[in-house]
Amino acid sequence: MLKIGHRGAKGSEPENTLISFQKALDMEVDGIELDVHLSSDGEIIVIHDETVDRTTNGTGLVNALSCRELKALRINEEHQVSTLREVFELVNQNCFMNIELKTYETADKVVELIEEHVSEKNWNYSHFLISSFDWNALQQVRFLSDEIQLGVLTETDLDLAFAFAKFIKAKSIHPHFHLLNKENVLKIQEKGIQVFPWTVNEVEDIAKIKGYNVNGIISDFPNRI
Ligand code: G3P
Ligand code: CA
Numbered sequence: 001m002l003k004i005g006h007r008g009a010k011g012s013e014p015e016n017t018l019i020s021f022q023k024a025l026d027m028e029v030d031g032i033e034l035d036v037h038l039s040s041d042g043e044i045i046v047i048h049d050e051t052v053d054r055t056t057n058g059t060g061l062v063n064a065l066s067c068r069e070l071k072a073l074r075i076n077e078e079h080q081v082s083t084l085r086e087v088f089e090l091v092n093q094n095c096f097m098n099i100e101l102k103t104y105e106t107a108d109k110v111v112e113l114i115e116e117h118v119s120e121k122n123w124n125y126s127h128f129l130i131s132s133f134d135w136n137a138l139q140q141v142r143f144l145s146d147e148i149q150l151g152v153l154t155e156t157d158l159d160l161a162f163a164f165a166k167f168i169k170a171k172s173i174h175p176h177f178h179l180l181n182k183e184n185v186l187k188i189q190e191k192g193i194q195v196f197p198w199t200v201n202e203v204e205d206i207a208k209i210k211g212y213n214v215n216g217i218i219s220d221f222p223n224r225i
Contacts (some may be wrong), residue, residue, distance in 0.1 A: 002216030003225040005183070006099060006199050007048065010205045011220035015055065016046045018090050027223045030216065031096040031129070033198070036084055036106050043067035044084035044109050056081065059184050062104075084113060093127055098151065098174075098196075098218070107140040114148060125149060127154040131174050135164055142168045151196060158184055161169040172196050174218070177209050185212045200225075 009027060010022025016034055024032050035048040045062055052058045052065065056073040070081045085097070091097060101107055117123035131151035132138050138150050144216060149171040154161035158179045165173050165188075173188055177197035185195050194215035200206050201220050209217060210225075217225050 001210060001214065001225070002196070003028070003222045004031040004033055004196065004216050004218040005222040006033050006218050007035065007222045008032055009220070009222060011201065014075050014079055016048060016082070017075055018082055019079060020084065021087055021090055024222055025091070025094055029095050029222045031098050032091065033100060033131075033218050034084075034087060034099040035100045036110065037062040037102050039062055039067045039070055039107065040060045041066045042109065043070075044106060044113060045070055046082045046084055046087055048102070052081070055063050063105075074128055084110065088113070088117060088123075093123060096127050096129060098129045098131055100153070101130060101134060101137045101141075101181075104134055104137045104140065107137045108144065111141055111144045111148065115145070118147075123159050129171060131172075135168075138164075138168055138170070154179070158188075162193070164189055165193060172215065174198060177205065180209065180212055180214070182212045188216070189213075 005024030007015035009023035013020035013023045021032050028084045034046050036044050051061050056075050058073040114128050125147045129149045130141050131149050131153050151172040151174045152161045152165045152170050153174045155176045157174055157207050161173050172194040174196045177200050188195055196216040198218035200209050200217050
């Protein structure tokens with residue numbers, strides 16, 4: 001059962017920062033989950049919200065700010081917003097990266113960065129798993145690449161996610177953990193698709209979800225898995 005750190009190790013460090021990803025690596029995760037948007041000048045920025053307001057000392061839409069302007073902001077007074085390229089450098093193949101596309105526009109850029117790492121830097125497709133609630137974005141990734149692993153995110157409709165996952169040849173479905181039971185997990189797995197629920201934080205919930213034999217768990221506290 002894979003141990004996947006949500007936004008790094010969000011339970012211990014500021015989400016989606018290099019220190020959070022390092023903390024997750026220290027916890028010996030199998031993978032880290034992170035979120036991406038584009039800056040106004042087309043850099044892939046690792047941040048959850050469409051604005052910088054909640055997580056930094058700035059205000060405004062991520063896609064209205066340049067990478068340089070985003071880098072000038074501070075998270076908890078000391079940390080910087082990171083680009084996806086910087087996270088790749090930090091992780092350095094030590095775990096896989098579940099990259100959640102927060103907007104359709106990120107799809108082409110993320111595929112390009114992955115292809116660069118596979119063809120020029122000796123990375124493997126197994127180091128990457130792209131997920132999204134925006135299924136059009138997933139379809140765009142599949143249009144661009146037969147090789148990149150996809151995860152279908154859903155908060156509401158497991159059956160629809162299952163049908164779509166088969167259609168786009170996804171590796172996995174990433175459901176809110178409340179949607180799961182032992183039977184529906186098995187039904188999905190029998191079709192060769194893996195199940196990675198989120199965001200499972202409480203020890204009792206982790207124990208219950210483990211009992212469903214899911215393939216991995218996405219948690220703010222990966223050390224609890
Ligand atoms: O990828 C699972 C989970 O991160 C999806 O929800 O809002 O935390 O990005 P959210
Ligand atoms: Ca996410």
